[in-house]
Amino acid sequence: MTAHTQTMAGIAVRPQAGTLTGTVPKMDARGVKVYYGAKQALKGIDLEIPERQVTALIGPSGCGKSTFLRCLNRMNDTIDIARIEGLITLDGQDIYDREIDPVQLRARVGMVFQKPNPFPKSIYDNISYGPRIHGLASRREEMDEIVTKSLQRAGLWNEVKDRLKEPGTGLSGGQQQRLCIARAIAVSPEVILMDEPCSALDPIATAHIEELIDELRENYTIVIVTHNMQQAARVSQRTAFFHLGEMVEVGDTEEIFTTPRDERTQGYITGRYG
Numbered sequence: 001m002t003a004h005t006q007t008m009a010g011i012a013v014r015p016q017a018g019t020l021t022g023t024v025p026k027m028d029a030r031g032v033k034v035y036y037g038a039k040q041a042l043k044g045i046d047l048e049i050p051e052r053q054v055t056a057l058i059g060p061s062g063c064g065k066s067t068f069l070r071c072l073n074r075m076n077d078t079i080d081i082a083r084i085e086g087l088i089t090l091d092g093q094d095i096y097d098r099e100i101d102p103v104q105l106r107a108r109v110g111m112v113f114q115k116p117n118p119f120p121k122s123i124y125d126n127i128s129y130g131p132r133i134h135g136l137a138s139r140r141e142e143m144d145e146i147v148t149k150s151l152q153r154a155g156l157w158n159e160v161k162d163r164l165k166e167p168g169t170g171l172s173g174g175q176q177q178r179l180c181i182a183r184a185i186a187v188s189p190e191v192i193l194m195d196e197p198c199s200a201l202d203p204i205a206t207a208h209i210e211e212l213i214d215e216l217r218e219n220y221t222i223v224i225v226t227h228n229m230q231q232a233a234r235v236s237q238r239t240a241f242f243h244l245g246e247m248v249e250v251g252d253t254e255e256i257f258t259t260p261r262d263e264r265t266q267g268y269i270t271g272r273y274g
């Protein structure tokens with residue numbers, strides 16, 4: 001018999017019961033409920049996040065996509081009225097366990113936000129800040145290497161290599177978003193969460209970020225919230241459709257966009273509502 005795990009809410013659930021993807025997921029959510037005060041925003045989400053793939057979360061405004069994304073690195077901890085129940089694991093370990101330090105967790109599960117939010121510091125310092133607080137480099141040369149590699153991986157190095165001391169806020173919107181991705185990469189995360197990362201960008205900058213996401217999945221597990229269904233179809237391998245706080249259906253992206261099982265999914269992807 002599968003061992004039951006006590007969750008933060010004291011509810012017994014079976015971890016990783018019957019994996020849908022056939023492999024052990026990088027992250028696994030079971031029965032995740034979120035309340036903001038008395039209002040329930042998520043009604044029991046079960047979702048596996050496969051390793052080194054892009055999982056897209058889609059659905060109409062207010063259905064709980066961002067709330068769910070924030071559960072995956074405990075960003076909801078910072079919202080006083082938010083309460084979460086259920087189980088979320090990273091490599092099989094409960095991320096809400098008392099032993100887990102949320103700051104360390106957020107280094108393993110990084111986040112990129114809707115609006116590029118570089119620190120009001122130099123390009124170099126934007127990248128070196130995380131590695132410094134996590135003690136990832138003991139010498140200047142090591143830090144230089146982390147900064148260079150992170151900017152290279154984020155596809156920004158050639159554009160900024162001669163102006164690393166200039167403020168990050170002086171870059172274009174698309175460059176700032178790539179700087180934020182480089183900043184997330186700098187602490188060697190395993191998972192990167194992206195909350196509508198292109199919504200503030202023009203089509204060219206968006207195309208650049210989408211190409212980058214496709215490259216990044218070689219090394220990272222990515223979860224992306226997007227309102228743009230073409231984008232979900234272009235960048236993700238799996239798609240989960242959320243509606244009114246429920247996860248209605250999840251599957252291979254191609255399948256979800258061509259032969260959805262649930263009529264609510266079909267209604268959304270064909271633009272009938274949302």
Ligand SMILES: Nc1ncnc2c1ncn2[C@@H]1O[C@H](COP(=O)(O)OP(=O)(O)OP(=O)(O)O)[C@@H](O)[C@H]1O
Nearest residue numbers: 036041059060061062063064065066067068079081
């Ligand atoms: N900090 C908060 N305090 C109170 N209620 C919140 C908070 N954040 C989200 N909510 C509520 O929870 C529900 C889900 O919101 P969430 O932002 O997760 O949805 P979403 O699907 O990401 O929406 P959108 O696509 O518009 O960003 C909504 O009813 C929203 O009003």
